[in-house]
Amino acid sequence: DVKVTQSSRYLVKRTGEKVFLECVQDMDHENMFWYRQDPGLGLRLIYFSYDVKMKEKGDIPEGYSVSREKKERFSLILESASTNQTSMYLCASSLSRDRGRFPSGNTIYFGEGSWLTVV
Amino acid sequence: DAKTTQPTSMDCAEGRAANLPCNHSTISGNEYVYWYRQIHSQGPQYIIHGLKNNETNEMASLIITEDRKSSTLILPHATLRDTAVYYCIVRVPVTGGNQFYFGTGTSLTVIP
Numbered sequence: 001d002v003k004v005t006q007s008s009r010y011l012v013k014r015t016g017e018k019v020f021l022e023c024v025q026d027m028d029h030e031n032m033f034w035y036r037q038d039p040g041l042g043l044r045l046i047y048f049s050y051d052v053k054m055k056e057k058g059d060i061p062e063g064y065s066v067s068r069e070k071k072e073r074f075s076l077i078l079e080s081a082s083t084n085q086t087s088m089y090l091c092a093s094s095l096s097r098d099r100g101r102f103p104s105g106n107t108i109y110f111g112e113g114s115w116l117t118v119v
Numbered sequence: 120d121a122k123t124t125q126p127t128s129m130d131c132a133e134g135r136a137a138n139l140p141c142n143h144s145t146i147s148g149n150e151y152v153y154w155y156r157q158i159h160s161q162g163p164q165y166i167i168h169g170l171k172n173n174e175t176n177e178m179a180s181l182i183i184t185e186d187r188k189s190s191t192l193i194l195p196h197a198t199l200r201d202t203a204v205y206y207c208i209v210r211v212p213v214t215g216g217n218q219f220y221f222g223t224g225t226s227l228t229v230i231p
Contacts, residue, residue, distance in 0.1 A: 004162070031216040042206065042223035043163070050215030090162055096216035107153065108210075108219050110162030 003027075006091050006111040013118050019078040021114050023091030030096035032074035033108070034058075034066065036087045043090065049074055050096065081118045089114045122146070122209040123222035130228050131201075137194040139225050141207030144188040152183060153208040153219065154192045156201075163206060166192065197229045 007022035025032065030051050035043040035058075045058030049068040063085060067075045074093075078085055094108040124142045131137040143152060151170050155163040167174055167181045169190075174181040180193040194201055204224040211218045 033219070035221075040223065043221040045218070048216075048218065054215065092162075092219075094217060094219075107165050107168065108217075110164070112162045113160070 004091055004093055004109050004111040006089075006114045008114050009112065010115045011117070013078075013081050013116065015082060015118055017078075017081050017118075019081050019116065019118075021076040021078075021089055021091075021116070023074045023076070023093075023111060024072050025074075025091075025093040025109070026072065027093065027109070028071065029093035029109075030071070031094045032068065033092040033094075034064075034074065034076045035090045035092065036060070037090055037113070038087050046076065046089075078116075081116075083118050085116065086118045087116060089116060121222060122211075122220040123207045125205075125207050125222045125225045127223070128226040128228070130230055131194075131197045133199060133229050133231050134196055137192075137197040137201065137227060137229070139192040139194075139205050139207075139227065140189065141191070141222065142189045143207070143209055146187050146209055147211075148187075149212055151210040152181070152187075152190050153210055154179070154181065155206045155208060156203040157206065157224070158203045166205075168210070197227075199229050199231065201227065202229045203227060 004025045033048045034046045047066040049055045065077045091111040092108050153168040154166040157163040169181045183190045204226050206224045207222045209220045
């Protein structure tokens with residue numbers, strides 16, 4: 001089974017702190033994603049990465065950066081946390097193209113989420 | 120603009136079929152429709168996906184209209200454990216991979 005692991009389940013940080021959210025996947029997926037989830041807004045894409053050292057902005061990249069130095073690891077960085085970044089953060093991964101297991105399309109796998117509170 | 124629109128909430132009686140609609144009127148020919156569900160405090164989990172043909176697996180059925188502008192997820196015999204938020208998603212091919220566009224989800228409550 002695919003496993004996407006987020007390093008921290010619950011965090012409380014102070015305004016202005018630098019925050020690292022780490023994500024590791026064990027299925028050699030090329031694509032990795034960071035979403036945030038807020039009530040009434042669903043999942044919104046922050047950043048995604050097609051492959052190592054490659055990153056693309058999603059819908060809400062402001063206030064965030066990412067790092068993909070190794071294929072299995074995708075980090076989300078809040079350079080200076082603010083209270084409006086209090087949210088649930090979800091990491092995900094997927095194959096970049098169809099392969100034998102999913103001949104009609106691949107799927108995206110999620111971690112369990114990281115609940116960040118900025119005070 | 121949102122690629123999918125879903126009702127905010129629905130109720131379903133236990134043991135009955137739950138039919139969850141989704142509109143994706145701007146979908147393109149190479150874009151798949153996926154359904155995921157999320158139980159409180161967990162990450163979303165895959166249910167089913169399709170391109171243009173109806174699909175069925177052990178969890179659900181997916182009915183896609185002929186023009187592909189809408190689809191319906193069917194849970195044939197809803198149980199209390201099916202209470203969750205259900206997301207309709209469009210998968211869009213992009214350079215290097217795929218992007219997954221989530222709607223705001225339908226909160227399904229299965230009533231005893």
